[in-house]
Amino acid sequence: MLSPRQQHCLDHIGITRWTRAETNTTLPEPLLSDKAVSPQPQLAEPRIEVFIPVSVQPALAEKADNLKNYDLDHWPDLQLAIEACTNCELSQNCTRKVAGKGNTQAELMIIGEAPGQDEDLQGLPFVGRAGQLLDRILQAIGLNTQDVFITNILKCRPPNNRDPKLHEADACAQFLSAQIKFIQPKVILSVGRISAQTLLKDHSPLGQLRTRQHVLTDTNIPLLVTYHPAYLLRNPTQKVKVWHDMKNLKLLLSE
Numbered sequence: 273m274l275s276p277r278q279q280h281c282l283d284h285i286g287i288t289r290w291t292r293a294e295t296n297t298t299l300p301e302p303l304l305s306d307k308a309v310s311p312q313p314q315l316a317e318p319r320i321e322v323f324i325p326v327s328v329q330p331a332l333a334e335k336a337d338n339l340k341n342y343d344l345d346h347w348p349d350l351q352l353a354i355e356a357c358t359n360c361e362l363s364q365n366c367t368r369k370v371a372g373k374g375n376t377q378a379e380l381m382i383i384g385e386a387p388g389q390d391e392d393l394q395g396l397p398f399v400g401r402a403g404q405l406l407d408r409i410l411q412a413i414g415l416n417t418q419d420v421f422i423t424n425i426l427k428c429r430p431p432n433n434r435d436p437k438l439h440e441a442d443a444c445a446q447f448l449s450a451q452i453k454f455i456q457p458k459v460i461l462s463v464g465r466i467s468a469q470t471l472l473k474d475h476s477p478l479g480q481l482r483t484r485q486h487v488l489t490d491t492n493i494p495l496l497v498t499y500h501p502a503y504l505l506r507n508p509t510q511k512v513k514v515w516h517d518m519k520n521l522k523l524l525l526s527e
């Protein structure tokens with residue numbers, strides 16, 4: 273049963289058919305029972321290899337030299353290093369670097385794609401319409417921004433919000449790796465195709481990736497995939513799937 277507050281939150285984010293999802297309350301059943309995605313093998317204890325790229329490509333090595341005086345294991349230095357980074361051309365055109373926001377001791381780390389226009393102007397991730405929807409989705413499972421740390425694959429906005437290029441994600445990877453190492457989240461939630469495919473090094477469709485529980489290699493951190501809130505703004509009927517994913521997430525966090 274949903275509490276009145278949960279019901280209110282669902283109404284708030286526009287999920288109108290949530291009562292049907294309620295027929296599956298045990299996880300991972302909600303993921304498996306999702307008829308709109310292709311069937312996946314049982315989720316027993318899948319251990320999907322996940323690669324977080326940490327190496328800087330040779331062509332970038334010289335530029336990366338400008339970061340050699342920063343200790344990425346030291347949080348304030350990490351922020352400064354992101355500010356100072358010129359490892360790819362995106363740094364030349366963004367208004368502000370967007371390192372991340374939230375609680376560095378959070379159990380949940382959310383990783384999106386890249387800053388958009390609002391984020392670029394404010395220097396904070398997920399502050400535009402998609403971010404507001406993400407906040408409401410988190411509220412629906414009883415979390416607020418203090419319960420999470422939110423960041424992106426890229427710390428600089430790509431022009432016209434185009435997809436990140438491989439070398440841009442590679443150039444930023446050392447920062448994301450350092451953030452994960454420092455925060456040591458209990459669970460990572462990857463939102464959207466770009467985030468999931470980059471983190472997992474797996475170009476399967478997002479609809480498939482979200483039906484499996486992954487593990488971040490070398491860390492044993494469980495990683496879940498869900499739709500990007502910007503996609504939900506365009507395709508509100510998909511919100512019911514995200515509600516399934518959120519219940520799965522909540523369960524993982526409570527283990």
Ligand code: URA
Nearest residue numbers: 384385386387397398
């Ligand atoms: N979309 C993202 O992936 N990240 C943001 O910070 C904002 C929108």
